[in-house]
Amino acid sequence: EIVLTQSPGTLSLSPGERATLSCRASQSISSSYVAWYQQKPGQAPRLLIYAASSRATGIPDRFSGSGSGTDFTLTISRLDPEDFAVYYCQQYGSSYTFGQGTKLEIK
Amino acid sequence: EVQLLESGGDLVQPGGSLRLSCADSGFSFSSYAMSWVRQAPGKGLEWVSAISGSGGSTYYADSVKGRFTISRDNSKNTLYLQMNSLRGEDTAIYYCATLRWYFEYWGQGTLVTVSS
Numbered sequence: 016e017i018v019l020t021q022s023p024g025t026l027s028l029s030p031g032e033r034a035t036l037s038c039r040a041s042q043s044i045s046s047s048y049v050a051w052y053q054q055k056p057g058q059a060p061r062l063l064i065y066a067a068s069s070r071a072t073g074i075p076d077r078f079s080g081s082g083s084g085t086d087f088t089l090t091i092s093r094l095d096p097e098d099f100a101v102y103y104c105q106q107y108g109s110s111y112t113f114g115q116g117t118k119l120e121i122k
Numbered sequence: 123e124v125q126l127l128e129s130g131g132d133l134v135q136p137g138g139s140l141r142l143s144c145a146d147s148g149f150s151f152s153s154y155a156m157s158w159v160r161q162a163p164g165k166g167l168e169w170v171s172a173i174s175g176s177g178g179s180t181y182y183a184d185s186v187k188g189r190f191t192i193s194r195d196n197s198k199n200t201l202y203l204q205m206n207s208l209r210g211e212d213t214a215i216y217y218c219a220t221l222r223w224y225f226e227y228w229g230q231g232t233l234v235t236v237s238s
Binding site for chain 2: 058065111115
């Protein structure tokens with residue numbers, strides 16, 4: 016099973032700043048099979064990015080994804096107050112696994 | 123717009139059974155593979171099970187294999203998860219979601235609590 020490790024566990028930033036979230040896989044993954052989700056308290060997750068860098072429908076362009084092999088990144092260019100949430104990466108290899116999440120909190 | 127609505131969550135004793143349902147509205151249900159993903163209280167996301175659009179292929183996480191059964195009724199636009207031999211570690215919010223290899227559309231979730 017491919018294990019995804021997200022860092023940092025918690026990221027404290029201010030609105031307007033740039034956020035960089037990391038997701039590292041225990042073995043190489045096709046970039047076609049990496050996705051990112053946002054989850055706010057009491058809500059279901061929402062798909063942000065699929066195929067490592069493609070934005071889902073309705074996702075603002077301040078969200079971008081990149082990476083290949085074992086290292087993938089979600090970048091939020093300028094934080095909006097509504098962006099403070101928990102973010103998960105996910106991969107599909109022989110099965111589906113999620114990272115443990117990064118909590119993005121207001122500094 | 124895809125809308126998914128889960129139901130069936132409840133408090134159940136260890137060793138008990140429960141069946142969850144997920145009803146769609148507004149899309150071609152049979153054209154989508156579907157999945158269940160769960161989230162234990164205060165924890166991360168865990169994939170549970172998946173089923174092809176026709177229902178002919180099913181997949182399970184090792185943690186639920188042999189205890190849970192996923193199925194669908196395309197005539198009723200409904201996905202199911204039959205959960206048997208429930209354990210405390212099955213306590214979670216269970217979400218249904220459309221599945222490509224990523225989880226595109228999600229329901230709001232239904233809470234399953236396994237406790238005596």
